[in-house]
Amino acid sequence: QVQLVESGGGLVKPGGSLRVSCAASGLTFNDYYMSWIRQAPGKGLEWLSCISGSSGTKSYADSVKGRFSISRDNAKNSLYLQMDSLGAEDAAVYYCATGGNRYIEHWGQGTLVTVSS
Amino acid sequence: EIVLTQSPGTLSLSSGERATLFCRASQSVSNNNLAWYQQKPGQPPRLLISGASSRATGFPDRFSASGSGTDFTLTISRLEPEDFAVYYCQQYGTSPITFGQGTRLEIK
Numbered sequence: 001q002v003q004l005v006e007s008g009g010g011l012v013k014p015g016g017s018l019r020v021s022c023a024a025s026g027l028t029f030n031d032y033y034m035s036w037i038r039q040a041p042g043k044g045l046e047w048l049s050c051i052s053g054s055s056g057t058k059s060y061a062d063s064v065k066g067r068f069s070i071s072r073d074n075a076k077n078s079l080y081l082q083m084d085s086l087g088a089e090d091a092a093v094y095y096c097a098t099g100g101n102r103y104i105e106h107w108g109q110g111t112l113v114t115v116s117s
Numbered sequence: 118e119i120v121l122t123q124s125p126g127t128l129s130l131s132s133g134e135r136a137t138l139f140c141r142a143s144q145s146v147s148n149n150n151l152a153w154y155q156q157k158p159g160q161p162p163r164l165l166i167s168g169a170s171s172r173a174t175g176f177p178d179r180f181s182a183s184g185s186g187t188d189f190t191l192t193i194s195r196l197e198p199e200d201f202a203v204y205y206c207q208q209y210g211t212s213p214i215t216f217g218q219g220t221r222l223e224i225k
Binding site for chain 1: 215
């Protein structure tokens, strides 16, 4: 079955950077658009970014454009999100998910990012 | 971007009752590309409905959904204890994909 496992979350100071990763298994990874979606504590879901299977197409939400960068390594079945200039508003659980131009069929369990001094 | 507004924000019902959740879009959702998700505490969302009305594997037929254009509905015909959760709608017809703010279905 499809498994998505995020890692790399943690505590970061305001203005700092963090890279979260997602290891995928049980699917032909390079066939899938992949997305990052976040959920602030007690809040709803916010799509952040997606990337096509070939990495040729990348899209970002306005809230993170210019600060976050999505990438993938198909040889390693891995997805990444580089996050810079982090603020309190970026504190959330970050989910890796299949899809980006359609419904989200598979979700990881998420990794928690905390932004605090 | 398309804004999705879900109502009510919270729905308090008892087991056995019928639940009706609404999702309204700020503009027409292309090709009825609308999904519903169920999220329980501490878990990621789980795909429930795609294409406005197609139920995902693993969900019983007491879950149904309908709608087109800007107005969509999710119905749970007879609530079971495991159905109490937060439900989100999502449109994927127009980039960027967007989510509604969620409806919390709680036990009365």
